[in-house]
Amino acid sequence: MLDSFFRSARGACRIIPWVILILVCASARAQYPGEKDRYVQTVAGIVSITKSESAGIEGAYTVSLGAKKLLTTGDANPDKAFSDFPHIDVVRHFKRPITPFDEAILFQQYSYGNACNGSSFWVLGLNKDGSYRISKTLDFCGGPSAKVFDRKDGFVVYFPGGPPNIGKGYIPPQTWVFRNGTFVRVARK
Amino acid sequence: MGVAGDDGVSQGPYAGLTVGSSQETNPVAEQTLMILADALANAKGAAGPKIPLDDFGNPTLSGQALTQALHGFMPSDQRIVANSPSGILMQNNAPYFRTATADDGMGVYEPRPLSPPGAKPPETLGAGDSPSTPNSIMPDSGNTGGKALAWGAKVSPGFQNKVAKIAGDLRTDPDYLMAVMAFETGGTFSPSIKNAKGSGATGLIQFMQTGAKPLGTTTDALAKMTAEEQLDYVARYLKPHAGKLNNLSDVYMAVLYPKAIGKPDDFVLFDKTKNPISYGQNPLDLNGDGQITKAEATSKVNAMLAQGRKKENAR
Numbered sequence: 369m370l371d372s373f374f375r376s377a378r379g380a381c382r383i384i385p386w387v388i389l390i391l392v393c394a395s396a397r398a399q400y401p402g403e404k405d406r407y408v409q410t411v412a413g414i415v416s417i418t419k420s421e422s423a424g425i426e427g428a429y430t431v432s433l434g435a436k437k438l439l440t441t442g443d444a445n446p447d448k449a450f451s452d453f454p455h456i457d458v459v460r461h462f463k464r465p466i467t468p469f470d471e472a473i474l475f476q477q478y479s480y481g482n483a484c485n486g487s488s489f490w491v492l493g494l495n496k497d498g499s500y501r502i503s504k505t506l507d508f509c510g511g512p513s514a515k516v517f518d519r520k521d522g523f524v525v526y527f528p529g530g531p532p533n534i535g536k537g538y539i540p541p542q543t544w545v546f547r548n549g550t551f552v553r554v555a556r557k
Numbered sequence: 558m559g560v561a562g563d564d565g566v567s568q569g570p571y572a573g574l575t576v577g578s579s580q581e582t583n584p585v586a587e588q589t590l591m592i593l594a595d596a597l598a599n600a601k602g603a604a605g606p607k608i609p610l611d612d613f614g615n616p617t618l619s620g621q622a623l624t625q626a627l628h629g630f631m632p633s634d635q636r637i638v639a640n641s642p643s644g645i646l647m648q649n650n651a652p653y654f655r656t657a658t659a660d661d662g663m664g665v666y667e668p669r670p671l672s673p674p675g676a677k678p679p680e681t682l683g684a685g686d687s688p689s690t691p692n693s694i695m696p697d698s699g700n701t702g703g704k705a706l707a708w709g710a711k712v713s714p715g716f717q718n719k720v721a722k723i724a725g726d727l728r729t730d731p732d733y734l735m736a737v738m739a740f741e742t743g744g745t746f747s748p749s750i751k752n753a754k755g756s757g758a759t760g761l762i763q764f765m766q767t768g769a770k771p772l773g774t775t776t777d778a779l780a781k782m783t784a785e786e787q788l789d790y791v792a793r794y795l796k797p798h799a800g801k802l803n804n805l806s807d808v809y810m811a812v813l814y815p816k817a818i819g820k821p822d823d824f825v826l827f828d829k830t831k832n833p834i835s836y837g838q839n840p841l842d843l844n845g846d847g848q849i850t851k852a853e854a855t856s857k858v859n860a861m862l863a864q865g866r867k868k869e870n871a872r
Contacts, residue, residue: 426815452814455767481814481816482765482812483827485757485765485766507835509838511754532839534841537840539837
């Protein structure tokens with residue numbers, strides 16, 4: 369009888385982790401489907417974008433370099449970055465020097481809502497010694513999609529401009545150069 | 558133990574209650590559930606648990622507790638989907654509840670209109686009714702619980718039916734879905750209509766490419782679908798928000814700016830100082846205070862709802 373009890377207890381111990389796993393997965397079902405974790409091999413190590421288990425209407429995402437968490441987005445916590453546009457897109461991975469970095473990744477935030485056709489841009493600069501820097505955010509809300517052009521030691525982000533998504537008016541185009549680790553707006557002549 | 562036999566006559570704890578049949582879906586209003594609870598609690602010969610009533614005969618339970626209590630009347634593999642804010646089924650005094658056996662998200666439901674003993678059949682029966690289903694409530698076209706659907710005159714009966722089902726699954730009012738789709742498509746309900754300003758937004762809820770991708774499609778593919786086919790993607794897009802779309806502005810926020818779902822009307826979506834580009838891209842600042850609130854963003858959709866409910870547009 370005691371033996372039977374222990375057999376049952378062992379069986380329960382084997383089942384409980386699976387039950388917990390199922391419950392955790394079920395709790396995440398309220399989020400949008402389809403976003404898989406992504407990984408980018410860089411000179412500084414592997415940059416990963418992982419979906420957090422934390423709730424929030426559109427979920428939360430963490431960008432890490434190796435084991436170090438660099439930035440977490442998502443509306444579960446309004447203090448987190450990009451709480452309203454939590455999804456992260458890797459626009460370009462520049463596998464060449466982007467002054468002052470050995471490599472850089474251009475990210476763009478977005479939401480599944482249609483208020484903006486893509487939102488803010490930001491850059492993760494990376495060096496061979498494992499050091500990194502996150503740029504200031506470049507505010508954007510399309511409209512027509514932004515375009516990215518290469519430059520010798522950097523790159524250009526161009527916002528086409530045009531009428532707003534809703535109603536009347538005109539949003540002028542903007543040109544931004546990523547120079548010395550920061551976005552600089554090019555004045556229109 | 559089934560809710561109803563194939564002949565439409567209830568069995569088990571429902572003995573004595575006449576149950577109609579329908580292949581269509583309907584949302585269940587909280588008020589409707591209370592009528593159902595009342596009917597079940599007072600049904601002669603009914604076995605099983607009782608719904609506690611107050612001195613006025615109203616259930617003393619509400620919300621989830623009421624739903625759970627009602628589950629006590631039902632087979633274990635079926636459950637009630639509740640909390641549509643519309644209350645539209647009240648108009649026909651014909652409580653509905655839906656049963657589901659597996660996938661609660663967007664699965665197949667079998668709605669069963671149910672009337673208390675001795676209840677009069679509804680005064681107006683639609684074209685879909687037949688003498689063999691005396692208590693089923695069918696509108697003239699489509700099935701939206703007997704109530705004319707906002708903007709229903711602009712879409713096919715199949716479209717109407719599908720919207721009613723989606724609204725039921727999301728526990729929201731089908732009129733809200735119609736008003737938002739009317740706004741997003743400029744009243745055309747075209748699945749291929751593109752945002753003329755260059756954002757690439759497409760179709761019934763102006764899907765962005767970034768919104769289409771996780772649904773396993775693209776805006777180009779969506780544009781080639783029929784309106785009825787594209788509704789499946791509307792449903793999938795809105796599915797994560799099921800149960801949270803309690804008013805028109807929340808339905809619209811699911812499409813425009815999901816973070817604002819459930820937030821108060823004065824919640825600021827875009828601030829001219831903090832988000833100048835987002836603010837400029839969505840010029841909805843009605844009072845010119847430099848902030849676009851949830852209420853301001855929804856104002857035009859509100860107007861579309863009112864317009865869609867006019868006699869010439871509703872069906």
